[in-house]
Amino acid sequence: MESDAFQLCDRDLSQDLLELYLQSDEVAVDTETMGLLPQRDRLCLVQLCDPQGHVTVVRIAQGQTSAPYLQQLLEHQQLLKVFHFARFDLATLQYHLGIEVSPVFCTKIASKLARTYSPKHGLKELVLELEQIELDKTAQSSDWGNSANLSVDQLRYASGDVRYLLSVRQKLTDMLKREQRWELAEQCFACLPTFVALDLLQYQGIFEH
Numbered sequence: 001m002e003s004d005a006f007q008l009c010d011r012d013l014s015q016d017l018l019e020l021y022l023q024s025d026e027v028a029v030d031t032e033t034m035g036l037l038p039q040r041d042r043l044c045l046v047q048l049c050d051p052q053g054h055v056t057v058v059r060i061a062q063g064q065t066s067a068p069y070l071q072q073l074l075e076h077q078q079l080l081k082v083f084h085f086a087r088f089d090l091a092t093l094q095y096h097l098g099i100e101v102s103p104v105f106c107t108k109i110a111s112k113l114a115r116t117y118s119p120k121h122g123l124k125e126l127v128l129e130l131e132q133i134e135l136d137k138t139a140q141s142s143d144w145g146n147s148a149n150l151s152v153d154q155l156r157y158a159s160g161d162v163r164y165l166l167s168v169r170q171k172l173t174d175m176l177k178r179e180q181r182w183e184l185a186e187q188c189f190a191c192l193p194t195f196v197a198l199d200l201l202q203y204q205g206i207f208e209h
Contacts, residue, residue, distance in 0.1 A: 006055035006159040013048075013069040017056055021073055024050045026080040028165035029101075031089045032144040032158055038095040038200065044144035046070060046093070049162035057158055059147040060096070067097050074101045082169045084108050084123045084161070086189075091196045102193070107168050109188050114175040127164045130171045135160055 009017065021027050028049040035041030046058040046067075058070060074081055074093065083089045086106035093099040111121040118125070124135045139157035144150070150158075176182040198206065 004156055004159070006057055006155070008155070009056060009058045011059070011061055011064060012067040013056065013058060013073065015069060018069040018073055020054060021048060021050055021056075022076065022079065024052070025078070026051065026082060026105075026166060026169070027073070028082045028162040028169075029074065029089065030083065030158070030161045030165075031092050033092055034143075034145050036088070038092045039202075042145065043092050043096040044147050045158050047158050047162045048073075049159075049165065051166055053163065055159045055162060057155060059150075061147075062145070065097065067099075071097065071099045074099050077102065080105055082107065082165045084126070084165060086192055087195055087199065090192060091199050094196060095200055100193070104189055104192055105169055105173075106189060106192065107165060107172060110169070110172040110176060110185055113181050113185050113188070114172050114179060123161065123165075126168050130168050131164050133164060135164075 007017070013021075028047075030047045031043060032045040032047075033041050033043050042062060043060045046060060047055065048058070049055045058067070060067070073079065080103055081101050082105045084106070085108045086101075086104050090101050090104065093101055107123070107126060108121055111126055115121065118129075124137055127133050127135050136157060139151070139154045142154055144154070173182070176185050
């Protein structure tokens with residue numbers, strides 16, 4: 001499969017793609033939105049990648065409130081969903097599509113627990129160090145709402161963000177186990193639904209003194 005190849009879907013996965021992704025035990029997931037507040041900023045894209053490198057970009061329509069096949073995939077309990085900064089993506093998927101994603105691995109949390117030698121835990125830095133590949137982030141801040149007319153660069157950026165997550169997940173898992181922090185990481189991942197619920201209710205700083 002070509003390194004930049006991907007499939008484009010409108011509103012939801014096809015049944016064939018759902019069955020394809022369910023054949024794996026993990027899938028990388030990312031979202032593109034109009035901003036960082038789910039209550040204000042709509043969800044525009046959901047990107048997926050399996051261990052074989054099959055990438056799909058799902059365009060979410062304005063006002064859309066469900067995606068049944070996508071929900072079936074992301075709520076499947078035998079399929080690990082891998083995100084970078086899962087807290088935001090989980091909140092966005094729950095608020096806009098009613099999807100409660102589980103189980104989850106977050107590469108940002110894993111990086112902060114494992115890579116204590118570095119202050120940089122962005123996806124670009126992770127992929128550069130662990131995969132020796134430099135991601136092009138030129139299209140990161142752009143108008144994702146114009147989903148019917150996204151540029152090739154935008155679509156390539158969106159699909160690129162999920163291509164390396166599964167490999168990064170494995171390397172971070174190895175590091176966490178080596179440093180005896182794996183159980184702590186699992187506990188952090190298990191707390192994500194609570195943080196998502198607090199975020200959606202717009203609580204801030206409740207753990208502070």
